[in-house]
Amino acid sequence: MTPRHPLRVLISKPGLDGHDKGAKVVAHALRNAGCEVIYTGLHKTIDQIVEAALQEDVDIIGLSILSGAHLELTQKLMQRLKEESMDDVIVLVGGNIPHHDRPKLLELGASAVFPTASPLEEIVNFVQGVTPR
Amino acid sequence: MPVHEKDLPPVTLESGIEVKPVYGPEDIADLDLEHTIGEPGEYPFTRGIHPYMYRYRPWTMRQYTGFATPHETNERFRFLIEHGQNALNVAFDLPTQMGLDSDDVLAEGEVGRVGMAVDTLKDMEVAFKDIPIDKISVSLTVNAVTPVILAMYLTTAEKYGVPRQRVRGTTQNDILKEYIGRGAWIFPVEPSLRMTGDTLEFCATEAPNYYPVSVCGYHIRESGATPAQEIAYAYCIAKAYIQEVVKRGLRVDDFAGRISFNFNIFGNLWEQVAKFRAGRRLWAKLMKEEFGAKDPRTMQMKMIAGGGGSGLTIEEPENNIVRGAYYALIAALSGTQTSALCCYDEAYTIPTPKAQLISLRTMQILADEMGLCDTADPLAGSYYMERLTAEMEKRIITEMQQVDEEWGGVVKAVSEGLIQQKVARQAYEYERKLQSGEIVKVGMNKYRIEAEEETIPEVELHPYRSEAREEQLQRLAQVKQERDPVGVESALNEVRDVCHRGQNVMPAMMRAVQAYCSLGEIIGVMKDVFGEFDEPVRF
Secondary structure, eight states, rough: OOOOOEEEEEEEESSSSOOHHHHHHHHHHHHHHTTTTEEOOOSHHHHHHHHHHHTTSSSSEEEEOOSOHHHHHHHHHHHHHHHHHHSSSEEEEEOOOOOOGHHHHHHHHHHHEEEETTHHHHHHHHHTTSSSO | OOOOOGSSSOOOOOOOOOOSSSSGGGGTTTSSSHHOOOOOOOOTTOOOSSOOOOOGGGEOOOEEEESHHHHHHHHHHHHHTTTTOSEEEEBBBHHHHHTTOSSSSSGTTTTTTTBBOSSHHHHHHHHHHTTTTTSOOOOOOOOOTTTHHHHHHHHHHTTTTTGGGGGEEOOHHHHHHHHHHHHOOOOOHHHHHHHHHHHHHHHHOOOTTEEEEEEEEEHHHHHHHHHHHHHHHHHHHHHHHHHHHHHEEEEEHGGGGEEEEEOOOSSSSHEEEEEHHHHHHHHHHHHITTTOSSSSSHHHOEEEEEBGGOOSSSSSHHHHHHHHHHEEEEEHHHHHHHEEEOOTTTTTOOOHHHHHHHHHHHHHHHHHHHHHTSSSSTHHHHHHHHHHHHHHHHHHHHHIIIIIIIOHHHHHHHHHHHHHHHHHHHHHHHHHHHTSSSOOOOOTSSSSOOOOOOGSSSOOOOOOOTTHHHHHHHHHHHHHHHHHHHHHHHHHHHHHHHHHHHHOOOHHHHHHHTTTOOOOHHHHHHHHOOOOOOOOOOO
């Protein structure tokens, strides 16, 4: 089912981690699949990401974290989204996510977790299945 | 039925070179090997920078190490030294690399996670207590914060009885590659380039045995560059640093011999070895012909080669032990000075002692059991290797020409994000080919066994201790209580002044760390003066 308008996705790099290859590869894949992709660049605070999500009116926020700080950062994001009444934004988390943290992230409110080596097809299919806000 | 060449699958290396199924004397007839490759230890150093290479001394093995507090890192240093490692390579946590103290709000969740936390000189003193730094060289993986960390290290060495004139080691200190891939930048390009020049100029006279810059092709390769581009972009960057110092009036032979390189190993074995041999030859020519180097030591391309993170997989992590062994073999065949391997749990977390020990043993077995130290550059004269070396040299030159002639030089290319964009696109293509199976990865897209939930490998993970932050905060608070506040203020003012005036920052850095100013305080002052890098967001 094709969306009524292109899905708007914010790919973000929260915190201090500087590894952006994965984020950029996913951004490419989503753009090639017809999404409008905004990439934040590095070293963004959760507040900056929420602000960008608001301004760009995105349907999906993707967090890319390879430093291991994914639980703390996801928790913060979910809290801020709630405070801004942006609960309907879909949150995806990718990066260096140990297997046992996946259920914890889903419990925090992430809609999907895409750790290292997730097939791009899987990410694209998930995103295309999202109903725009 | 006879097989014909046209029926064979084509082979093209990542750098774009096509590989024949068989090479013979006709493939190297035009090369004039006696002059183009020379002897080991002689210009142009294709065969190695020393006459006898590993027969005299094996390559140095130094595994990347560091986590939590300086005390715990010190323990891991001693573990590795006890098990035969003869040099150190120190990992710092992200707040430290980004110039933030452990009590900074932006450091939350990150203190001691990917490396050791350093806030003041006190932390360095703890980290290197009872480490024989007069005998072993210490590599510090810092970049934007090098002026501060280098000052801390030189001061610590002095306190432990090693005067700066004798200190051996290196700081990575390669900011231009941070903007391309790795991302631990702070300040804009221009002041960062200037401060790189400051460290080279300072060490040329103050710490003449120290290697202040290690130019990294490694991370550029991780970001999506081909092997030829890895060397090309690293050389363009190295030239920019050299030019920054030469314009201050120093002669290239005064300092450029103590710039080393950090290169990546993964992918096709032959392409990698040819890359390094060609790289060595090309660097020698560059130094001699473009910069007028007279001292052979300036013309010698010294490197750490290893890794390579991108070659490893999350699937079947034990396979990465095998890959590591092959990468170590490549490093040895390539005549590297130092090598280090990514551990088999690379895709999961920072390595456990067990994982690090396996990597160390991998290299030791190669050096002690397999004959890799017997003779220099054993592949010399090989039809394939010499042809490939010649082709790689041409490719590297072409890639350098694009930077200089099409993109306006590496500083411009990096500031505007042109290199970033190119390698990001290539990274996407590479990932696409991995996922389609066009690039083969055993256990991942070939011979893959779909893991049932219960069989997902129980890789022993290095545990993160969040208490490390508390300990750091305690020590930081104590230092701040015990230091002389007047001395701190005066030192920070001096840092501000030299930054404003564009003078060499190093003397002021030495005084600031000795007054126990914190990393965050010093970097904070510098941010006020220089501002922060405005990332050209491209993918």
